[in-house]
Amino acid sequence: MDRPAENLFESGTMKTLTTSSSNVNVRTIEPLPTPSDVLAELPASDEAAASVRRSREEIRAVLNGLDDRLLVIVGPCSIHDPAAGLEYARMLADAAQLHREDLLVVMRAYFEKPRTTVGWKGLINDPHLDGSHDIAAGLRAARNFLHDVAALGVPLGTEFLEPISPQYIADLVSWGAIGARTTESQIHRQLSSGLSMPVGFKNGTDGGIGVALDACASASAPQAFLGVDDDGRAALVSTTGNPDTHLILRGGADGPNYGAEDVANASARLAAAGLNGRLIVDASHANSGKDHRRQAAVARELADAVEGSDAIAGVMLESFLVEGAQKLDVSARGDLVYGQSVTDACMGWGTTASVLGDLARGSRRRRSVG
Ligand SMILES: O=C[C@H](O)[C@H](O)COP(=O)(O)O
Numbered sequence: 001m002d003r004p005a006e007n008l009f010e011s012g013t014m015k016t017l018t019t020s021s022s023n024v025n026v027r028t029i030e031p032l033p034t035p036s037d038v039l040a041e042l043p044a045s046d047e048a049a050a051s052v053r054r055s056r057e058e059i060r061a062v063l064n065g066l067d068d069r070l071l072v073i074v075g076p077c078s079i080h081d082p083a084a085g086l087e088y089a090r091m092l093a094d095a096a097q098l099h100r101e102d103l104l105v106v107m108r109a110y111f112e113k114p115r116t117t118v119g120w121k122g123l124i125n126d127p128h129l130d131g132s133h134d135i136a137a138g139l140r141a142a143r144n145f146l147h148d149v150a151a152l153g154v155p156l157g158t159e160f161l162e163p164i165s166p167q168y169i170a171d172l173v174s175w176g177a178i179g180a181r182t183t184e185s186q187i188h189r190q191l192s193s194g195l196s197m198p199v200g201f202k203n204g205t206d207g208g209i210g211v212a213l214d215a216c217a218s219a220s221a222p223q224a225f226l227g228v229d230d231d232g233r234a235a236l237v238s239t240t241g242n243p244d245t246h247l248i249l250r251g252g253a254d255g256p257n258y259g260a261e262d263v264a265n266a267s268a269r270l271a272a273a274g275l276n277g278r279l280i281v282d283a284s285h286a287n288s289g290k291d292h293r294r295q296a297a298v299a300r301e302l303a304d305a306v307e308g309s310d311a312i313a314g315v316m317l318e319s320f321l322v323e324g325a326q327k328l329d330v331s332a333r334g335d336l337v338y339g340q341s342v343t344d345a346c347m348g349w350g351t352t353a354s355v356l357g358d359l360a361r362g363s364r365r366r367r368s369v370g
């Protein structure tokens with residue numbers, strides 16, 4: 001159908017057709033560099049690519065029970081300051097090496113934050129932390145960070161929130177998560193079906209695990225959907241399905257779900273649905289009431305629980321250099337405390353190192369009884 005253009009609005013270099021019924025609430029549309037532009041500018045080194053391939057295989061082996069170590073996904077709630085994140089990654093590299101017989105350590109490198117209502121949405125969305133939303137710079141900053149950490153030999157995990165951003169960074173990611181707020185989203189399930197790394201689905205914010213089980217089944221099936229190609233063009237994407245989907249228990253509105261009975265029930269439901277019964281338990285979020293001190297206690301309880309539960313393949317921890325969290329006000333940014341979270345409260349490094357020691361002991365005890 002031919003529809004006359006009522007006006008063209010121009011933003012950046014893009015002209016956008018606006019009719020009386022489209023773009024009514026859109027202020028601007030600005031082109032971004034394409035995924036192939038960014039990958040050509042910031043290519044993965046051979047070493048980083050090899051490290052990603054190797055760690056994906058290791059994570060798969062742990063999730064499938066072929067490697068008896070405990071997977072530990074640990075790091076800041078969000079990366080807001082790459083320098084502090086890199087300092088953390090160096091310390092984590094040493095801890096990972098220390099516990100390598102018992103733990104497979106993956107660093108949380110979360111660049112996209114889902115918000116309950118509004119708030120800072122992460123380094124990709126707003127890398128200058130000032131509401132300027134310089135997404136082109138954010139994509140490059142995320143890619144640079146992933147590359148710097150992969151070069152240390154530390155595998156990285158991230159939450160995929162936007163369906164387009166993976167084209168810019170996923171080659172450097174060893175483990176992916178879909179968050180509690182998007183597990184029920186068909187878009188995220190389809191996306192996961194084509195991702196190249198194991199992907200964990202959080203249970204819903206209400207605590208229900210049914211949506212995550214459905215998500216695992218959906219993402220493990222072939223899918224066809226609208227996406228973008230490497231040149232940023234709208235494209236039909238057809239996937240084979242992701243063979244490495246799994247559940248992450250994060251608690252919910254009714255409280256925690258990391259107890260022995262919750263874990264056993266969840267594992268049984270997964271197995272009954274023909275899915276992997278081995279799962280990850282998040283010690284943070286609703287499992288700790290977002291209290292970083294409580295999180296450390298939950299993690300130590302999990303370290304004890306591991307011995308008696310084959311279902312626990314991994315544990316997730318939110319941790320940064322400095323404990324707690326600080327408020328980020330993007331409209332009037334004051335000085336920030338170096339190494340402290342600007343989203344959820346995290347355990348500090350000292351507590352983290354001691355919790356990793358406990359988890360390693362739990363993993364060792366499980367091996368000795370197994
Ligand atoms: O992990 C981070 C937060 O729990 C999640 O992004 C929601 O945050 P909010 O409730 O502060 O928006």
Ligand SMILES: C=C(OP(=O)(O)O)C(=O)O
Pocket residue numbers: 077110114159178179180181202250285
């Ligand atoms: C947002 C997160 O968790 P959840 O989806 O469980 O709230 C997270 O892990 O950063």
